[in-house]
Amino acid sequence: MSAPSSDNRLSEETPFMLSLLRRVPSWVLGLVFVLIAVAFIITGTGIGNPLGGGGQGAPVAKVGDRTITSGFLAQNFERQLQQVRQQTPDLSTEEAVQSGALRAVLDRLIFAAGLQEFAREIGLSPSKRLVDADIANMEAFRGPTGQFSEETYRQVLARQNIDERVLRGELEGDVLRRHLMSVVLEGMPVPDGVVEPFALRQLERRTLRVGALPYSAFEVEDPTDEELAEFYEANIARFTIPERRRFRYAVFDRSSIASGITVTDEEIADFYERSDDLYGRAETRELRQIVTQDQEVAATAADRIRAGETMEAVAADLLGYSAEDVELGSVDEDQLSGTVGPDVAERVFAAERGDVVGPVESSFGYHVVAIDEVNSTAAQPLEDVADDIRGRLTAEKAEARLSERITAIQDELDEGASLSEVAEAEQFELSTPPALTQDGRSPSNTDFVLPAADRQVLTAAFELREGDDPVVEELGEGRYGVIALEEVVPPAPEPLEEIEDQARRAYIARYQIQAAAERAGEIVEAVNDGADLADLLRAEDVPPPQELTARRIELAAQQGQVPAYVALGFVQDEGEAGTVPLPEQGLQVIVETTDIVEGQIQDEPQLVETIRSQLRSAQESELGLAFAAAARDTVGVERFPGNVASLEAQYRTPATDPSNQ
Structure with a gap:
């Protein structure tokens, strides 16, 4: 075990994009990342934790009295990597570790x-009711009807070997973090002096002239055999077939399970x-x-409101709140209890319409609540809901039967049964696709297409390692697959003699792109010296430039889909030209920024409030980060860098399984 080292600083951001690890936009949710380990275990996702169970392994950090083990870190790293791979499916575990992702997850x-x-140090503690509410809201514990199912809850805990006390302990921590951060980030004002410069920039209007040089306009001589061989060797990676997996699988679905129930x-x-929440009397309050x-x-606020002033006016006067800040909307008692605590909820739901309740103390502070409306619905008679109940119970029984069947199949596989034996016993149809790359291509059979509904089978095959037992995976829409990895085909370059035409085309394209970029650079230099872009393109015998006018706010509405040449035009100065390649379109684009007109707020008055909201979110993110760092430093942190390095080394050698050593 390595010696601990004190570290009360934020770790540096790694080259691996931390934004990919923060998959939700809200800072509060991004910081809490609800039920990291518990959700990971419940969903059963994983990519080969080299340490096995989450509680195992050496300490990698100690925060206050809480120890983070290498096993716990490994579980969370794998779960985050699974999410990142939805955007970058080719990212390997080794690449992620090398770029610092594991250390980012530890932070x-x-x-x-x-x-x-x-x-905990300042005396906050979550109530059992709040933890119960979080459990009821977890998707993993919902039955087929979409509602919380006690039977599904017990089955999931048993199937994943989860101690309920551990689950509730993790949930308690999440409730504490969530409530603490919501108090810190309450009511963040953003003044006009900060908002208006951003708004003016968004309203800026630019006019661009855009022309292009086609790569095909540049002639390149065919390479000699020697030149082609040299090009092939220098670019061997582009002619290399990536790793492939050869596997077999069988599919079964939920519908076949439900018959006869x-x-x-x-x-x-x-x-x-037992279902008062579904069919009994219901009440919500605005x-x-x-x-x-x-x-x-x-x-003081409560007295003034009871005396006749509006809550909005009092909140603005005493605390600087907006009307939006005081609005809670329509909620039932459970929802309110889960948000502000049971004491406040009990007082509010005991009051009458028009009452003002409070001050009532909670872990957030002192609440003053106005009851604007009380909306009630009567209980539904049994005869009116019997068919609905029958459907729910049928679905729950089907879910239980399905769970039992999946468990039985996995047990057979764990005891050594082959996929063929299981398929024969269960009367499954086996599928044997050709060896596939991670994106589903078969270089040896270019006509093959894996069914879209079976894409999750391919993902599972790439998560298995040679020698692993077959696994049962959920494929979505009530379908499940039993997958067995047969062979891992390592990356290998295709022989030059088999792809000579492809290599020759690549050689010619490379030098066409180079020639187009060089000529575009010369044209840009001439335009920046005062030449006319239209005259220069006419001399190249290509189409004249097109004019494009847009505002920044219109580009923002494209949600990241702005062409590169337009983006370039919006960073250049007026009168400046630049060039950018568009290889997918076979063009080298030249863009000149000919006119820049400043925006006027009166043109889009509603934009100010939109930007204010966006800046408030960014401000909350910065404050949340600062507060989290201060809280961490207050309780104290010890890191064990040697143990972190050891875990990284184990991920870089996936064939080694330390849990078996």
């Missing part, structure tokens, strides 16, 4: 643990008695609230 774990330990009248009646850490301010 996030330290932040989360620091918030949790700090919350019966539901008795007694079962329907029992479900009805609410507004003020929350402040100052009890005297809360009492």
Whole structure:
């Protein structure tokens, strides 16, 4: 074990894009990243944790009294990598580790643990009701109807070998972090002096002249055999077939499981008695609230509102809140309890329409709540909902039967049964595609197309290692697959004699691109010296430049789909020209920024509030990061860099499984 080293600093951002690890836009959710380890275990995703279980391994960090082990870090790294691979499927585990992704995940774990330990130090503790609400909202515990199912909950815990106390402990930590951050980020004002410069920039209008040189306009002589061989060797990576996987699989679906299921009248009646939340009397309330850490301010606000002033006016006067800040909307008692705590919810739902409740203290501060409307619906008679209950119970029984069948199949595989033996016993049809790359191509059979519904089978095949037992994977839409990896075909270059025409075309394209870029550079230099772009393109015998006018706000609406040449035109100065390649279109584009007109806020008055909201989110992100760092430093952090390096080394040698050593 390596000696600990004190480290109270933010780690440097790694070349691996941390934004890919932060998959949600809200800073609060991004920091908390709900149920990191528990969700990972429940969903059963993974890519080969070299340490096995989440609680195993040496310490990689200690935050307050909480130790983060290498096994826990490995689980969370794998879960985050799975999400990143949805955007970059070719990213290998070794590449991610090399670029610093594992250390980035450790930083996030330290932040989360620091918030949790700090919350406990200042006396915050989550109620059982809040934890119950989080469990009920977890997708993994929902039955086929989309509602929380106690039976599904117990089956998932048993199937994944999860201790319920561990689950609830992780949830308690998440509740603490979530509530602590919501208090810190409450009511962040952004003044006009900050907003208006951003708005003016978004309203800026530019006119561009855009021309292009086609690569095909430049003649390149055919390479000699020697030149082609040299080009092939210098660019061997582009002529290399990536790793392929040869595998077999069988598919079965949920619909075949549900046939023959019966539901008795007694079962329907029992479900009805237990389902007040679905069929009993329901009540929601439309609410507004003020929350402040100052009890005297809360009492003053309550008195003024009861005296006849509007909550919006009082909130703006005392706390600088907007009307949007005090709006809670329509909620039921459970929802309100999960948001602000059971004490506040109980008082609010005991009051009458028009009442002003509070101040009531919670872990967030002091609440003053106005009850604007009370909306109630009567209970539904059993005879009116019997068919709905029958469908729910049929779906739950089908889910239970499916779970039992999946478990039985996986048990057979774990005990040594082959995929062929399981397929024969279960009467599954086996599929044997050719060896495929990770993107589903077969260089030896270019006509082959893996069915779109079976793409998850390919993903699972690339997560297996040679020698692994076959696995059962969910494919979506009620379908499941049993997958067995047969062979890993390593990357290999295609022989030059077999791809000579392809290599020759690549050689010619390379030098056409180079010639086009050089000539475009000369044209740009001439334009910047005062020459006319239209005259220069006419001399090249290519089409004249086209004019394009747009505002920055219109580019922002394209959500990242702005062409590279347009983006270049919006960073150049007025009168400046530049060039950018568009190889997918076979063009070298030249763009000249001919006119820049400043924006006027009166043209888009609503834009100011839109940008204010965006800046508030960015401001919350910065404040949240600063607070999380302060909380972490307050409880204290020890890192064990040697143990982190050891874990990274194990990921770089995936054939070695330390859990078996």
